[in-house]
Amino acid sequence: MTSPIAPISFGMPTAGVTGVQDLTGTAGIASAAAVPSTNGAGGFAAVLTGAVDNLQAVQSTADSLALQAATGDLQDAHDYMIASTEARLATDTVVTLKNSAVAAFTEIMRMQI
Template sequence: MSVSGIEAVGFSPMTPPVVAPTQGNQVTGSSGFADLVLDGIDRLESVQNRADGLAVQAATGDLGAIHDYTIAATEAAVTTQLTVAVRNKAVEAFTEIMRMPI
């Protein structure tokens, strides 16, 4: 599945971070790694909240098309799996950095 296929499902592609000139060891600019992580967690939460809301509508019979819930639930599951995979890679990278000799 290509990136354009993901867009059709409702995912918005992440824009690459803007790397600003550095001063010493700190990056100056508004888009840092922490901002990207927080934005990703916010997106995950909104996708899960949408799926939860549609699940309630499906359970109460207020949902007109069940496929809307199915798509939202699958999107939430895939987003969660992606978030966990990124977290695992970050932890793995941190562990490798900590093993490096000084």
């Protein structure tokens, strides 16, 4: 059974990821099996935790580039603009995911037994 919630990626580079060759290779199948399952304990929580951790990393990168821009140490202003846009989109994605989870929980709580 495939996971109804796909892993969230915020454009982070995957060059350091080991074991991923191509989509048809066996390593690609093994890495797809490593996606947390929503059937087991903590599957959905692991997805949410990973999303928040990725969000924190993206925002940290944008903050450091903003500091470099403010001090005049930034070589290319495009790097900051890209990082800040990526952080904004990541925040919007996590907030939307949270709102959907809260709405689903609220709907479940309204169900009559």
